[in-house]
Amino acid sequence: MGGPRARLALTEPAANAGVTLVDIQMTHFPNLLAPYDFGFLKLRNRMVMGAMHTRLETLDRPQERLTEFFRARARGEAALILTGGFAPNLEGRMEEDAPVLDHETDLTLHRSMTGAVHAEGGRVVLQILHAGRYAKHPLCVGPTDVRAPINSHVPRALGTAEVWSTIQAIAQTAALARKAGYDGVEIMGSEGYLLNEFTSALTNTRDDEFGGSFENRIRLPVETVKAVRAAAGEGFLIVFRISTIDLVEGGMTGAETATYARALEAAGVHLFNTGIGWHEAAVPTIASSVPRAAWRFAIENVKRAVSVPVIASNRFNVPETGEQLLADGAADFVSMARPFLADPAFARKVRENRPDSINTCIGCNQACLDNIFTERSASCMVNPRAGHEIEFPEGLAATRRRVAVVGGGPAGMSFAVSAAERGHEVELFEAEQTLGGQINYARMVPGKNEFNEMLRYFRTRIGELGVRLHLGRRVSATELTEGGYDAIVIATGVVPRTPDIEGIDHPMVASYIDVLSGRRPMGQRVAVIGAGGIGFDVAQYLVGDAHAAEDTAGFLRDWGVDATLQSHGGLTAPTAPRKGRQVAILQRREGRPGGTLGKSTGWILKAHLRRAGVRNLVGVTYQRIDDRGLHCLVQGKPQLLEVDNVVICAGQDSLRTLADALAATGHANVHTIGGASLASELDAVRAIDEATRLACSL
Ligand code: NAP
Numbered sequence: 217m218g219g220p221r222a223r224l225a226l227t228e229p230a231a232n233a234g235v236t237l238v239d240i241q242m243t244h245f246p247n248l249l250a251p252y253d254f255g256f257l258k259l260r261n262r263m264v265m266g267a268m269h270t271r272l273e274t275l276d277r278p279q280e281r282l283t284e285f286f287r288a289r290a291r292g293e294a295a296l297i298l299t300g301g302f303a304p305n306l307e308g309r310m311e312e313d314a315p316v317l318d319h320e321t322d323l324t325l326h327r328s329m330t331g332a333v334h335a336e337g338g339r340v341v342l343q344i345l346h347a348g349r350y351a352k353h354p355l356c357v358g359p360t361d362v363r364a365p366i367n368s369h370v371p372r373a374l375g376t377a378e379v380w381s382t383i384q385a386i387a388q389t390a391a392l393a394r395k396a397g398y399d400g401v402e403i404m405g406s407e408g409y410l411l412n413e414f415t416s417a418l419t420n421t422r423d424d425e426f427g428g429s430f431e432n433r434i435r436l437p438v439e440t441v442k443a444v445r446a447a448a449g450e451g452f453l454i455v456f457r458i459s460t461i462d463l464v465e466g467g468m469t470g471a472e473t474a475t476y477a478r479a480l481e482a483a484g485v486h487l488f489n490t491g492i493g494w495h496e497a498a499v500p501t502i503a504s505s506v507p508r509a510a511w512r513f514a515i516e517n518v519k520r521a522v523s524v525p526v527i528a529s530n531r532f533n534v535p536e537t538g539e540q541l542l543a544d545g546a547a548d549f550v551s552m553a554r555p556f557l558a559d560p561a562f563a564r565k566v567r568e569n570r571p572d573s574i575n576t577c578i579g580c581n582q583a584c585l586d587n588i589f590t591e592r593s594a595s596c597m598v599n600p601r602a603g604h605e606i607e608f609p610e611g612l613a614a615t616r617r618r619v620a621v622v623g624g625g626p627a628g629m630s631f632a633v634s635a636a637e638r639g640h641e642v643e644l645f646e647a648e649q650t651l652g653g654q655i656n657y658a659r660m661v662p663g664k665n666e667f668n669e670m671l672r673y674f675r676t677r678i679g680e681l682g683v684r685l686h687l688g689r690r691v692s693a694t695e696l697t698e699g700g701y702d703a704i705v706i707a708t709g710v711v712p713r714t715p716d717i718e719g720i721d722h723p724m725v726a727s728y729i730d731v732l733s734g735r736r737p738m739g740q741r742v743a744v745i746g747a748g749g750i751g752f753d754v755a756q757y758l759v760g761d762a763h764a765a766e767d768t769a770g771f772l773r774d775w776g777v778d779a780t781l782q783s784h785g786g787l788t789a790p791t792a793p794r795k796g797r798q799v800a801i802l803q804r805r806e807g808r809p810g811g812t813l814g815k816s817t818g819w820i821l822k823a824h825l826r827r828a829g830v831r832n833l834v835g836v837t838y839q840r841i842d843d844r845g846l847h848c849l850v851q852g853k854p855q856l857l858e859v860d861n862v863v864i865c866a867g868q869d870s871l872r873t874l875a876d877a878l879a880a881t882g883h884a885n886v887h888t889i890g891g892a893s894l895a896s897e898l899d900a901v902r903a904i905d906e907a908t909r910l911a912c913s914l
């Protein structure tokens with residue numbers, strides 16, 4: 217922990233309105249907390265909130281929402297905030313209702329956002345994003361008229377003059393950003409958007425001055441930087457998000473990326489941000505199954521090439537990883553986008569040396585990216601206030617109440633923490649000897665070990681807030697009603713559903729809880745009944761982890777990433793999967809299995825299971841289970857699956873015994889939340905959201 221103290225460039229954080237100067241010699245995070253001085257702009261630490269597409273502008277009261285969203289992160293002491301992408305013109309919008317900043321834009325909203333951030337001592341940069349051929353609307357343009365594999369819209373190829381006018385449009389947006397009070401702009405040059413599309417020989421087959429040779433292909437981004445600098449003037453931060461590794465065929469090699477970065481620096485970039493992989497890449501880049509700091513080798517390649525500072529991004533969610541990276545000199549700043557959704561006060565807690573109190577982003581994507589991909593606004597599973605700041609009251613409740621909450625799963629724990637934060641006196645009863653509920657099973661699934669951080673956070677906060685914890689205590693309705701509580705909250709969760717199949721009590725049958733808790737060893741041939749999220753998770757557990765959570769080399773090998781950066785796009789052949797258990801996942805319905813998996817993570821799980829040889833059987837009618845295995849009809853045809861074990865992952869039912877008993881007592885203030893209230897389609901997003909809103913209403 218900690219790096220060479222000599223690296224610390226201690227400058228006075230002049231913009232630190234209201235922030236106490238930390239004793240940097242005493243902290244565990246001296247590098248993360250070191251201020252940085254660009255000469256014309258000072259940053260109070262090295263923690264950057266990365267740009268995120270939130271779609272908050274599509275909700276009611278967008279100005280208020282965006283202002284409070286950014287204010288909370290600046291108050292939480294993020295040094296530099298990068299906004300979500302604003303398009304420089306209509307063609308460049310990501311989708312039809314995506315925001316544009318051009319000469320017709322009213323700057324009131326922007327002034328409100330920048331004013332809020334500055335008032336909290338933060339700095340804010342507007343991201344300029346031209347979506348290129350990823351734009352999901354008919355005005356979509358690109359270097360050629362070849363459609364992106366992840367978009368149904370065919371782009372119109374930009375003419376040469378139009379490329380020059382696009383450069384001018386981006387420059388004009390930068391000038392307007394300065395007028396609106398931003399401290400700089402980030403030019404989005406990665407993830408396969410327009411500027412990135414021009415740099416790749418695969419997507420840029422033009423024969424004008426913007427295509428052909430390497431110099432021609434990088435002309436658009438380089439000229440963009442020059443034009444932005446000229447239009448916005450000096451003393452205005454120019455951040456460029458460079459693709460450090462494209463992860464698509466025809467992308468740049470590491471040597472080309474280094475040359476490109478030097479050309480951008482010469483054109484006027486003050487600070488590089490790092491992007492990993494195009495959106496169409498078949499390699500996971502930010503999901504929880506990606507080891508922390510896995511892309512460090514690609515970030516370091518840019519860091520070695522340039523003399524201006526570099527921001528590291530992708531899979532930094534705890535301060536320890538960022539601190540180590542900076543201490544090693546692999547980057548100068550750490551960008552965290554989702555972690556600032558999960559905890560707006562991330563940077564403040566680092567300064568206070570309270571890393572265990574950080575509500576850690578667990579990389580699930582369930583309420584952020586998956587919401588965006590389904591045309592909803594972004595929030596966060598572990599922090600439902602994210603993006604909804606204006607809907608939650610700040611501070612203490614008017615009246616302090618005595619509250620009992622039963623159940624120590626996600627719903628019960630988040631209720632207890634939020635209620636205690638509101639000043640209520642909270643007692644939490646949990647029948648097991650440990651907190652966590654279903655989280656204790658989820659965290660056993662390979663690629664989901666980040667759930668451990670969620671448990672650590674809740675445990676820490678329950679302790680800090682003085683919630684009275686009763687573990688191993690099965691409390692009765694009578695005890696609760698006679699306890700003198702002002703409110704009783706039932707969060708007893710769910711029980712696994714047992715389907716009505718002949719032979720369901722055969723010794724070869726196990727529930728997913730038996731398997732994930734490690735209580736029941738499994739044989740070599742396993743049938744999984746149920747193809748929901750848990751069925752897939754159990755299959756992943758059964759085929760074994762291809763790489764351990766921290767094994768970056770194993771992860772890169774499995775996904776065919778060339779860590780030497782010698783190949784174009786940084787791709788190589790993936791390693792062949794190990795031969796392991798034979799697993800089949802079964803569902804009664806017709807149609808593709810895995811339909812309920814997260815949009816941004818389901819494909820990763822499915823690809824991994826496919827490679828491990830897991831079979832999917834659909835249209836199954838279960839007949840019986842006996843010593844020979846599982847007898848069923850598949851598409852009407854009889855089949856015997858000769859398996860050693862059958863694992864039941866057939867959904868859950870609410871555990872409502874206590875809720876029903878309390879209802880019978882007529883107690884005036886009983887609330888049932890999470891799985892105990894509704895088991896179907898239960899997920900932790902809804903459970904935590906319900907719990908937090910209830911706590912804030914008391
Ligand atoms: P689920 O998604 O409701 O899936 C249950 C599966 O069991 C379905 O495939 C269903 O399909 C089958 N089934 C239902 N009743 C059955 C019966 N009587 N006999 C045989 N099969 C039956 O439930 P889950 O997998 O337990 O997951 C619970 C929740 O956890 C999910 O809704 C999800 O939100 C969350 N979760 C999410 C993820 C994720 O990837 N984001 C991962 C894990 C859990 P058929 O009826 O077609 O057979």
Ligand code: SF4
Pocket residue numbers: 554555557558576577578579580581582583584585595596597598599
């Ligand atoms: Fe992180 Fe999940 Fe929250 Fe997204 S929803 S910010 S991935 S914890």
